[in-house]
Amino acid sequence: METKQVKWGHWFWGLFFVVCAAILVLSQLGLFTYHLRFWTLVLVLILVAAAIKSLASLSFAGFSFSLAFLAMLFAKPLGIQQLVPWTILGAAVLLSIGLTLLFKPLKKHHFSVVTINDNHYSLSDLRQMQKDAKKAPSYVPSSESADVTVNVKLGSATRYVQQGDFRHAVIHVNLGDAKVFFDKATIINEPALIEVLGQLGDISLYIPREWNVQPNLGNLAVDFNEKGETPTKTGPLVVLAGDFKMGDVTIHYI
Template identity: 40%
Template sequence: MRNRNGIFWGIFLVLSAAILVVSQMHLLTYSFGFWTVVVTIFLAAVLIKSLVYFSIPGTVFSLAFLGIVYAKPLGITAIVPWTLLGAALLVSIGLSMIFRPLLAKHRPWMNYHKNFSKGHHGPFYSFDYTSEPDVKTVDDPDVNVYVKMGSSIRYVKSDDFSSANIDVSMGDAKVYFDNVKVNDTATISVNVSLGGAELFVPRNWNIIKGLDNNMGNITEVGNVENDIDSPDITIVGRVSLGNLKINYV
Protein backbone atom coordinates (compact mmCIF):
# COMPACT_ATOMS: atom_id res chain seq x y z
CA MET A 1 0.00 0.00 0.00
CA ARG A 2 2.77 2.44 0.92
CA ASN A 3 4.69 1.65 -2.29
CA ARG A 4 1.60 2.24 -4.41
CA ASN A 5 0.97 5.57 -2.68
CA GLY A 6 4.52 6.59 -3.53
CA ILE A 7 4.00 5.64 -7.18
CA PHE A 8 0.74 7.59 -7.30
CA TRP A 9 2.13 10.80 -5.80
CA GLY A 10 5.27 10.60 -7.90
CA ILE A 11 3.37 10.27 -11.19
CA PHE A 12 0.81 12.85 -10.05
CA LEU A 13 3.43 15.50 -9.30
CA VAL A 14 5.27 14.90 -12.56
CA LEU A 15 2.06 15.08 -14.58
CA SER A 16 0.90 18.19 -12.72
CA ALA A 17 4.18 19.92 -13.51
CA ALA A 18 3.84 18.98 -17.18
CA ILE A 19 0.29 20.32 -17.36
CA LEU A 20 1.26 23.61 -15.74
CA VAL A 21 4.29 24.12 -18.01
CA VAL A 22 2.36 23.28 -21.19
CA SER A 23 -0.55 25.53 -20.22
CA GLN A 24 1.75 28.50 -19.53
CA MET A 25 3.96 28.10 -22.58
CA HIS A 26 0.98 28.01 -24.94
CA LEU A 27 2.38 24.98 -26.75
CA LEU A 28 -1.12 23.88 -27.69
CA THR A 29 -3.33 25.62 -30.23
CA TYR A 30 -6.28 25.57 -27.83
CA SER A 31 -6.07 27.89 -24.81
CA PHE A 32 -7.10 26.57 -21.41
CA GLY A 33 -8.50 28.57 -18.52
CA PHE A 34 -7.23 28.41 -14.97
CA TRP A 35 -10.12 26.27 -13.69
CA THR A 36 -9.80 23.93 -16.65
CA VAL A 37 -6.20 23.26 -15.63
CA VAL A 38 -7.24 22.74 -11.98
CA VAL A 39 -10.00 20.28 -12.94
CA THR A 40 -7.59 18.50 -15.30
CA ILE A 41 -5.04 18.03 -12.52
CA PHE A 42 -7.74 16.68 -10.20
CA LEU A 43 -9.10 14.25 -12.79
CA ALA A 44 -5.58 13.21 -13.71
CA ALA A 45 -4.97 12.39 -10.03
CA VAL A 46 -8.12 10.24 -9.93
CA LEU A 47 -7.10 8.53 -13.18
CA ILE A 48 -3.59 7.72 -11.96
CA LYS A 49 -4.81 6.46 -8.60
CA SER A 50 -7.45 4.32 -10.30
CA LEU A 51 -4.80 2.78 -12.56
CA VAL A 52 -2.45 2.15 -9.63
CA TYR A 53 -5.22 0.45 -7.64
CA PHE A 54 -6.73 -1.37 -10.65
CA SER A 55 -10.09 0.43 -10.38
CA ILE A 56 -12.02 0.10 -13.64
CA PRO A 57 -14.92 2.45 -12.71
CA GLY A 58 -12.52 5.14 -11.49
CA THR A 59 -10.42 4.87 -14.66
CA VAL A 60 -13.36 4.90 -17.08
CA PHE A 61 -15.27 7.73 -15.41
CA SER A 62 -12.21 9.95 -14.94
CA LEU A 63 -11.55 9.58 -18.69
CA ALA A 64 -15.22 10.36 -19.38
CA PHE A 65 -15.10 13.54 -17.30
CA LEU A 66 -11.88 14.57 -19.02
CA GLY A 67 -13.71 14.06 -22.31
CA ILE A 68 -16.47 16.38 -21.09
CA VAL A 69 -13.96 19.05 -20.03
CA TYR A 70 -12.16 18.88 -23.39
CA ALA A 71 -15.19 18.16 -25.56
CA LYS A 72 -14.61 21.19 -27.80
CA PRO A 73 -10.96 20.59 -28.76
CA LEU A 74 -11.70 16.86 -29.14
CA GLY A 75 -14.69 17.58 -31.37
CA ILE A 76 -17.13 15.49 -29.32
CA THR A 77 -19.55 18.18 -28.14
CA ALA A 78 -22.43 16.29 -29.76
CA ILE A 79 -22.12 13.35 -27.34
CA VAL A 80 -21.53 15.12 -24.02
CA PRO A 81 -22.38 14.86 -21.29
CA TRP A 82 -25.09 12.22 -20.92
CA THR A 83 -24.23 10.04 -23.91
CA LEU A 84 -20.60 9.90 -22.83
CA LEU A 85 -21.47 9.18 -19.19
CA GLY A 86 -23.95 6.49 -20.22
CA ALA A 87 -21.32 4.86 -22.38
CA ALA A 88 -18.83 5.10 -19.51
CA LEU A 89 -21.28 3.29 -17.21
CA LEU A 90 -21.79 0.45 -19.69
CA VAL A 91 -18.06 0.15 -20.40
CA SER A 92 -17.30 0.15 -16.66
CA ILE A 93 -19.78 -2.67 -15.99
CA GLY A 94 -18.60 -4.68 -18.98
CA LEU A 95 -14.89 -4.39 -18.21
CA SER A 96 -15.49 -5.17 -14.53
CA MET A 97 -17.22 -8.41 -15.51
CA ILE A 98 -14.50 -9.33 -18.03
CA PHE A 99 -11.50 -8.58 -15.82
CA ARG A 100 -12.90 -9.67 -12.43
CA PRO A 101 -10.60 -12.77 -12.22
CA LEU A 102 -7.55 -10.62 -13.02
CA LEU A 103 -8.56 -7.92 -10.55
CA ALA A 104 -8.97 -10.50 -7.78
CA LYS A 105 -5.24 -11.24 -8.00
CA HIS A 106 -4.31 -7.60 -7.45
CA ARG A 107 -7.00 -6.65 -4.93
CA PRO A 108 -6.73 -8.95 -1.87
CA TRP A 109 -10.18 -8.12 -0.52
CA MET A 110 -11.71 -9.82 -3.58
CA ASN A 111 -9.96 -13.17 -3.11
CA TYR A 112 -12.75 -14.70 -1.08
CA HIS A 113 -14.73 -15.52 -4.25
CA LYS A 114 -13.06 -18.94 -4.19
CA ASN A 115 -15.27 -19.81 -1.18
CA PHE A 116 -18.56 -19.88 -3.06
CA SER A 117 -19.11 -23.50 -1.93
CA LYS A 118 -19.26 -22.71 1.79
CA GLY A 119 -23.03 -23.20 1.91
CA HIS A 120 -24.91 -21.42 4.70
CA HIS A 121 -21.61 -20.30 6.23
CA GLY A 122 -20.88 -18.19 3.14
CA PRO A 123 -23.65 -15.58 2.80
CA PHE A 124 -23.15 -14.61 -0.84
CA TYR A 125 -25.84 -12.78 -2.72
CA SER A 126 -26.75 -13.39 -6.35
CA PHE A 127 -29.15 -11.11 -8.17
CA ASP A 128 -32.53 -12.78 -8.71
CA TYR A 129 -34.51 -9.85 -10.17
CA THR A 130 -36.62 -9.37 -7.04
CA SER A 131 -37.16 -6.12 -5.18
CA GLU A 132 -36.93 -7.69 -1.74
CA PRO A 133 -33.52 -7.63 -0.03
CA ASP A 134 -31.75 -10.90 0.69
CA VAL A 135 -31.73 -11.25 4.49
CA LYS A 136 -29.66 -13.81 6.40
CA THR A 137 -28.26 -14.39 9.86
CA VAL A 138 -24.67 -15.63 9.87
CA ASP A 139 -23.06 -17.53 12.73
CA ASP A 140 -19.47 -17.71 11.58
CA PRO A 141 -16.17 -16.07 12.62
CA ASP A 142 -15.39 -15.36 8.95
CA VAL A 143 -18.12 -13.62 6.99
CA ASN A 144 -18.39 -13.08 3.23
CA VAL A 145 -20.95 -10.79 1.63
CA TYR A 146 -21.19 -10.38 -2.15
CA VAL A 147 -23.84 -8.10 -3.65
CA LYS A 148 -24.19 -7.34 -7.35
CA MET A 149 -27.16 -5.40 -8.71
CA GLY A 150 -29.25 -6.21 -5.65
CA SER A 151 -29.78 -5.63 -1.95
CA SER A 152 -28.54 -7.64 1.00
CA ILE A 153 -28.86 -7.55 4.80
CA ARG A 154 -26.63 -9.64 7.06
CA TYR A 155 -26.93 -10.13 10.82
CA VAL A 156 -23.63 -11.49 12.10
CA LYS A 157 -23.59 -13.53 15.32
CA SER A 158 -20.30 -14.96 16.50
CA ASP A 159 -18.48 -15.50 19.78
CA ASP A 160 -15.12 -15.30 18.01
CA PHE A 161 -15.47 -12.89 15.11
CA SER A 162 -12.31 -12.73 13.01
CA SER A 163 -12.92 -11.23 9.56
CA ALA A 164 -15.47 -10.05 7.04
CA ASN A 165 -15.22 -9.51 3.29
CA ILE A 166 -17.88 -7.22 1.81
CA ASP A 167 -18.05 -6.66 -1.97
CA VAL A 168 -20.82 -4.44 -3.33
CA SER A 169 -21.19 -3.61 -7.02
CA MET A 170 -24.21 -1.63 -8.23
CA GLY A 171 -26.21 -2.61 -5.16
CA ASP A 172 -26.43 -2.02 -1.44
CA ALA A 173 -25.59 -4.03 1.66
CA LYS A 174 -26.24 -3.63 5.37
CA VAL A 175 -24.13 -5.70 7.74
CA TYR A 176 -24.84 -5.75 11.49
CA PHE A 177 -21.95 -6.61 13.81
CA ASP A 178 -23.64 -5.58 17.08
CA ASN A 179 -24.08 -9.21 18.22
CA VAL A 180 -20.50 -10.41 17.83
CA LYS A 181 -17.59 -10.78 20.22
CA VAL A 182 -13.96 -10.15 19.27
CA ASN A 183 -11.24 -11.75 21.36
CA ASP A 184 -8.45 -9.41 20.29
CA THR A 185 -8.46 -8.06 16.73
CA ALA A 186 -10.49 -8.45 13.56
CA THR A 187 -10.47 -7.16 9.98
CA ILE A 188 -13.32 -5.96 7.79
CA SER A 189 -12.44 -5.68 4.08
CA VAL A 190 -14.78 -3.69 1.86
CA ASN A 191 -14.95 -3.09 -1.87
CA VAL A 192 -17.78 -0.76 -2.87
CA SER A 193 -18.18 0.18 -6.53
CA LEU A 194 -21.19 2.11 -7.84
CA GLY A 195 -23.14 1.07 -4.77
CA GLY A 196 -23.50 1.52 -1.04
CA ALA A 197 -22.59 -0.35 2.13
CA GLU A 198 -23.60 0.27 5.73
CA LEU A 199 -21.77 -1.25 8.67
CA PHE A 200 -23.39 -1.34 12.11
CA VAL A 201 -20.65 -1.83 14.69
CA PRO A 202 -20.53 -1.67 18.51
CA ARG A 203 -19.62 1.77 19.75
CA ASN A 204 -16.92 0.35 22.01
CA TRP A 205 -14.89 -0.94 19.05
CA ASN A 206 -11.64 0.82 18.28
CA ILE A 207 -11.96 1.29 14.51
CA ILE A 208 -8.72 1.64 12.52
CA LYS A 209 -9.41 2.78 8.97
CA GLY A 210 -7.16 1.95 6.00
CA LEU A 211 -9.61 2.83 3.24
CA ASP A 212 -8.91 4.17 -0.23
CA ASN A 213 -11.56 6.62 -1.40
CA ASN A 214 -11.89 7.13 -5.14
CA MET A 215 -14.65 9.66 -5.88
CA GLY A 216 -16.76 8.02 -3.17
CA ASN A 217 -18.25 9.03 0.17
CA ILE A 218 -17.24 7.64 3.58
CA THR A 219 -19.17 8.74 6.66
CA GLU A 220 -19.37 7.80 10.35
CA VAL A 221 -22.49 8.16 12.49
CA GLY A 222 -22.88 7.76 16.24
CA ASN A 223 -20.76 8.18 19.35
CA VAL A 224 -17.62 6.16 19.99
CA GLU A 225 -17.15 4.92 23.57
CA ASN A 226 -14.04 2.73 23.46
CA ASP A 227 -11.50 2.22 26.24
CA ILE A 228 -8.25 0.38 26.91
CA ASP A 229 -10.03 -3.01 26.73
CA SER A 230 -11.76 -2.30 23.41
CA PRO A 231 -10.86 -4.65 20.53
CA ASP A 232 -9.02 -3.25 17.51
CA ILE A 233 -11.05 -3.59 14.31
CA THR A 234 -9.32 -2.66 11.05
CA ILE A 235 -11.49 -1.61 8.11
CA VAL A 236 -9.60 -1.76 4.82
CA GLY A 237 -10.46 -1.74 1.13
CA ARG A 238 -11.75 0.67 -1.45
CA VAL A 239 -14.79 2.87 -2.13
CA SER A 240 -15.08 3.79 -5.80
CA LEU A 241 -18.00 5.97 -6.93
CA GLY A 242 -19.98 4.63 -4.00
CA ASN A 243 -20.88 5.17 -0.35
CA LEU A 244 -19.68 3.58 2.86
CA LYS A 245 -21.42 4.43 6.13
CA ILE A 246 -20.15 3.25 9.51
CA ASN A 247 -22.80 3.34 12.23
CA TYR A 248 -21.75 3.10 15.88
CA VAL A 249 -24.58 1.43 17.82
Protein backbone atom coordinates (compact mmCIF):
# COMPACT_ATOMS: atom_id res chain seq x y z
CA MET A 1 0.00 0.00 0.00
CA GLU A 2 1.39 3.37 -0.98
CA THR A 3 -0.06 6.85 -1.03
CA LYS A 4 1.93 9.24 -3.20
CA GLN A 5 1.94 13.00 -3.21
CA VAL A 6 4.11 15.43 -5.12
CA LYS A 7 6.89 16.63 -2.84
CA TRP A 8 6.59 20.23 -3.90
CA GLY A 9 8.64 21.44 -0.95
CA HIS A 10 11.84 19.89 -2.33
CA TRP A 11 11.21 21.20 -5.83
CA PHE A 12 10.22 24.65 -4.66
CA TRP A 13 13.15 25.27 -2.35
CA GLY A 14 15.60 23.69 -4.78
CA LEU A 15 14.46 25.98 -7.59
CA PHE A 16 14.31 28.92 -5.19
CA PHE A 17 17.99 28.66 -4.27
CA VAL A 18 19.01 27.99 -7.88
CA VAL A 19 17.20 31.16 -8.98
CA CYS A 20 18.77 33.07 -6.09
CA ALA A 21 22.23 32.00 -7.23
CA ALA A 22 21.45 33.05 -10.81
CA ILE A 23 20.15 36.45 -9.68
CA LEU A 24 23.23 37.01 -7.54
CA VAL A 25 25.62 36.28 -10.42
CA LEU A 26 23.67 38.17 -13.10
CA SER A 27 23.18 41.23 -10.91
CA GLN A 28 26.89 41.44 -10.22
CA LEU A 29 27.57 41.16 -13.95
CA GLY A 30 25.30 44.12 -14.58
CA LEU A 31 22.88 42.16 -16.75
CA PHE A 32 19.80 43.49 -14.94
CA THR A 33 18.35 46.86 -15.91
CA TYR A 34 17.93 47.57 -12.21
CA HIS A 35 21.19 46.88 -10.46
CA LEU A 36 21.06 45.43 -6.96
CA ARG A 37 23.88 45.81 -4.52
CA PHE A 38 25.05 42.61 -2.89
CA TRP A 39 23.61 43.27 0.57
CA THR A 40 20.37 44.62 -0.91
CA LEU A 41 20.04 41.38 -2.83
CA VAL A 42 20.67 39.35 0.31
CA LEU A 43 17.95 41.35 2.11
CA VAL A 44 15.54 40.78 -0.80
CA LEU A 45 16.11 37.01 -0.66
CA ILE A 46 15.58 36.99 3.11
CA LEU A 47 12.32 38.92 2.76
CA VAL A 48 11.07 36.64 -0.02
CA ALA A 49 11.85 33.55 2.08
CA ALA A 50 10.14 35.17 5.10
CA ALA A 51 7.04 35.93 3.02
CA ILE A 52 6.84 32.34 1.77
CA LYS A 53 7.39 30.88 5.22
CA SER A 54 4.79 33.20 6.77
CA LEU A 55 2.23 32.33 4.12
CA ALA A 56 2.86 28.60 4.59
CA SER A 57 2.25 28.90 8.35
CA LEU A 58 -0.72 31.25 7.82
CA SER A 59 1.07 34.12 9.52
CA PHE A 60 -0.57 36.96 7.59
CA ALA A 61 1.18 39.71 9.53
CA GLY A 62 4.60 38.31 8.62
CA PHE A 63 3.52 37.89 5.00
CA SER A 64 2.10 41.43 4.72
CA PHE A 65 5.08 43.19 6.27
CA SER A 66 7.56 41.14 4.22
CA LEU A 67 5.79 42.42 1.09
CA ALA A 68 5.76 45.94 2.52
CA PHE A 69 9.52 46.00 3.06
CA LEU A 70 10.06 44.59 -0.43
CA ALA A 71 7.90 47.40 -1.81
CA MET A 72 10.06 49.93 0.06
CA LEU A 73 13.24 48.47 -1.39
CA PHE A 74 11.84 48.73 -4.92
CA ALA A 75 9.94 51.98 -4.43
CA LYS A 76 11.92 53.84 -7.12
CA PRO A 77 11.54 51.33 -10.00
CA LEU A 78 7.90 50.81 -9.01
CA GLY A 79 7.29 54.55 -8.96
CA ILE A 80 5.81 54.59 -5.46
CA GLN A 81 8.33 56.77 -3.63
CA GLN A 82 5.50 59.01 -2.41
CA LEU A 83 3.96 56.05 -0.55
CA VAL A 84 7.07 55.27 1.51
CA PRO A 85 7.05 54.53 4.37
CA TRP A 86 3.81 55.22 6.23
CA THR A 87 1.31 54.50 3.47
CA ILE A 88 3.03 51.20 2.70
CA LEU A 89 3.13 50.21 6.38
CA GLY A 90 -0.49 51.23 6.85
CA ALA A 91 -1.48 49.14 3.86
CA ALA A 92 0.43 46.18 5.36
CA VAL A 93 -1.55 46.51 8.60
CA LEU A 94 -4.86 46.61 6.72
CA LEU A 95 -3.83 43.70 4.48
CA SER A 96 -2.88 41.64 7.51
CA ILE A 97 -6.23 42.32 9.21
CA GLY A 98 -8.16 41.61 6.01
CA LEU A 99 -6.43 38.30 5.29
CA THR A 100 -6.85 37.21 8.91
CA LEU A 101 -10.60 37.85 8.76
CA LEU A 102 -10.98 36.19 5.35
CA PHE A 103 -9.03 33.06 6.23
CA LYS A 104 -9.98 32.82 9.91
CA PRO A 105 -11.81 29.47 9.45
CA LEU A 106 -8.78 28.05 7.62
CA LYS A 107 -6.44 29.28 10.34
CA LYS A 108 -8.60 27.62 13.00
CA HIS A 109 -8.37 24.34 11.11
CA HIS A 110 -4.61 24.75 11.11
CA PHE A 111 -4.57 23.68 14.76
CA SER A 112 -5.01 19.98 15.46
CA VAL A 113 -8.38 18.82 16.71
CA VAL A 114 -8.75 15.10 17.27
CA THR A 115 -11.98 13.14 17.66
CA ILE A 116 -11.85 10.15 20.01
CA ASN A 117 -15.05 8.25 20.83
CA ASP A 118 -17.14 11.20 19.61
CA ASN A 119 -15.24 13.57 21.91
CA HIS A 120 -13.10 16.40 20.52
CA TYR A 121 -9.60 17.06 21.85
CA SER A 122 -7.03 19.69 21.03
CA LEU A 123 -3.33 18.98 20.98
CA SER A 124 -2.98 20.60 24.41
CA ASP A 125 -5.76 18.32 25.70
CA LEU A 126 -3.86 15.24 24.54
CA ARG A 127 -0.68 16.47 26.19
CA GLN A 128 -2.57 17.02 29.42
CA MET A 129 -3.99 13.49 29.20
CA GLN A 130 -0.44 12.15 29.10
CA LYS A 131 0.53 14.23 32.14
CA ASP A 132 -2.53 13.12 34.07
CA ALA A 133 -1.80 9.47 33.27
CA LYS A 134 1.64 9.84 34.87
CA LYS A 135 0.06 11.16 38.06
CA ALA A 136 -2.24 8.15 38.41
CA PRO A 137 -1.47 5.82 41.35
CA SER A 138 -1.07 2.87 38.98
CA TYR A 139 1.67 4.61 36.95
CA VAL A 140 5.18 3.34 37.66
CA PRO A 141 7.95 5.48 36.08
CA SER A 142 10.68 3.54 34.34
CA SER A 143 13.01 3.78 31.38
CA GLU A 144 10.50 1.72 29.42
CA SER A 145 7.69 4.24 29.85
CA ALA A 146 9.67 7.46 29.45
CA ASP A 147 8.69 10.00 26.81
CA VAL A 148 10.59 9.84 23.54
CA THR A 149 12.28 13.00 22.28
CA VAL A 150 14.15 13.31 18.98
CA ASN A 151 15.89 16.57 18.03
CA VAL A 152 17.58 16.99 14.66
CA LYS A 153 19.14 20.19 13.36
CA LEU A 154 21.30 20.33 10.24
CA GLY A 155 21.82 16.59 10.21
CA SER A 156 20.17 13.21 10.35
CA ALA A 157 19.23 10.75 13.07
CA THR A 158 17.80 7.27 13.46
CA ARG A 159 15.96 6.31 16.65
CA TYR A 160 14.53 2.96 17.77
CA VAL A 161 11.62 3.18 20.20
CA GLN A 162 11.28 0.03 22.28
CA GLN A 163 9.17 1.21 25.22
CA GLY A 164 6.94 -1.39 26.85
CA ASP A 165 4.47 1.36 27.74
CA PHE A 166 4.82 3.88 24.92
CA ARG A 167 2.72 7.01 25.39
CA HIS A 168 4.24 10.13 23.85
CA ALA A 169 6.95 11.03 21.31
CA VAL A 170 8.11 14.47 20.20
CA ILE A 171 10.12 14.61 16.97
CA HIS A 172 11.62 18.03 16.22
CA VAL A 173 13.45 18.45 12.89
CA ASN A 174 14.98 21.62 11.43
CA LEU A 175 16.90 21.29 8.16
CA GLY A 176 17.47 17.58 8.56
CA ASP A 177 15.90 14.17 8.46
CA ALA A 178 14.83 11.71 11.10
CA LYS A 179 13.91 8.04 10.97
CA VAL A 180 12.04 6.69 13.98
CA PHE A 181 11.16 2.99 14.33
CA PHE A 182 8.19 2.10 16.56
CA ASP A 183 7.93 -1.57 15.57
CA LYS A 184 9.27 -2.77 18.95
CA ALA A 185 7.12 -0.44 21.04
CA THR A 186 3.99 -1.50 22.92
CA ILE A 187 0.99 0.70 23.70
CA ILE A 188 -0.90 -0.18 26.86
CA ASN A 189 -2.85 3.03 27.45
CA GLU A 190 -4.31 4.69 24.36
CA PRO A 191 -4.30 7.06 22.71
CA ALA A 192 -0.57 7.40 22.21
CA LEU A 193 0.62 10.73 20.83
CA ILE A 194 3.34 11.37 18.23
CA GLU A 195 4.15 15.04 17.65
CA VAL A 196 6.15 16.23 14.64
CA LEU A 197 7.56 19.75 14.82
CA GLY A 198 9.98 21.96 12.91
CA GLN A 199 10.51 22.84 9.28
CA LEU A 200 12.47 21.99 6.14
CA GLY A 201 13.17 18.31 6.50
CA ASP A 202 12.03 14.72 6.23
CA ILE A 203 10.44 12.65 8.98
CA SER A 204 10.00 8.91 8.40
CA LEU A 205 7.99 6.92 10.91
CA TYR A 206 8.12 3.11 10.85
CA ILE A 207 4.93 1.94 12.53
CA PRO A 208 3.27 -1.48 13.05
CA ARG A 209 0.47 -1.89 10.55
CA GLU A 210 -1.90 -2.87 13.37
CA TRP A 211 -1.74 0.58 14.95
CA ASN A 212 -4.73 2.79 14.22
CA VAL A 213 -2.89 5.97 13.23
CA GLN A 214 -5.02 9.11 12.99
CA PRO A 215 -3.05 11.81 11.10
CA ASN A 216 -3.97 15.30 12.19
CA LEU A 217 -1.15 17.49 10.93
CA GLY A 218 -3.45 20.24 9.66
CA ASN A 219 -0.66 22.17 7.90
CA LEU A 220 -0.95 23.27 4.28
CA ALA A 221 2.80 23.13 3.71
CA VAL A 222 3.59 19.54 4.60
CA ASP A 223 3.62 16.52 2.29
CA PHE A 224 2.11 13.51 4.04
CA ASN A 225 2.60 10.00 2.64
CA GLU A 226 1.71 6.48 3.71
CA LYS A 227 3.73 3.54 2.39
CA GLY A 228 4.45 -0.10 3.05
CA GLU A 229 2.02 -2.76 4.23
CA THR A 230 -1.74 -2.19 4.19
CA PRO A 231 -2.70 -1.04 7.72
CA THR A 232 -5.28 -3.16 9.53
CA LYS A 233 -6.00 -0.50 12.19
CA THR A 234 -7.07 -3.20 14.63
CA GLY A 235 -4.65 -2.11 17.34
CA PRO A 236 -4.36 0.87 19.69
CA LEU A 237 -5.15 4.41 18.63
CA VAL A 238 -2.18 6.66 17.82
CA VAL A 239 -2.62 10.37 17.11
CA LEU A 240 -0.09 11.93 14.74
CA ALA A 241 -0.20 15.69 15.22
CA GLY A 242 2.00 18.78 15.34
CA ASP A 243 3.19 21.70 13.28
CA PHE A 244 5.75 20.68 10.67
CA LYS A 245 6.28 23.08 7.76
CA MET A 246 7.91 22.85 4.35
CA GLY A 247 8.81 19.20 4.60
CA ASP A 248 7.73 15.58 4.24
CA VAL A 249 6.21 13.25 6.82
CA THR A 250 6.02 9.61 5.74
CA ILE A 251 4.52 6.65 7.59
CA HIS A 252 5.99 3.28 6.64
CA TYR A 253 3.68 0.52 7.84
CA ILE A 254 5.61 -2.64 8.70
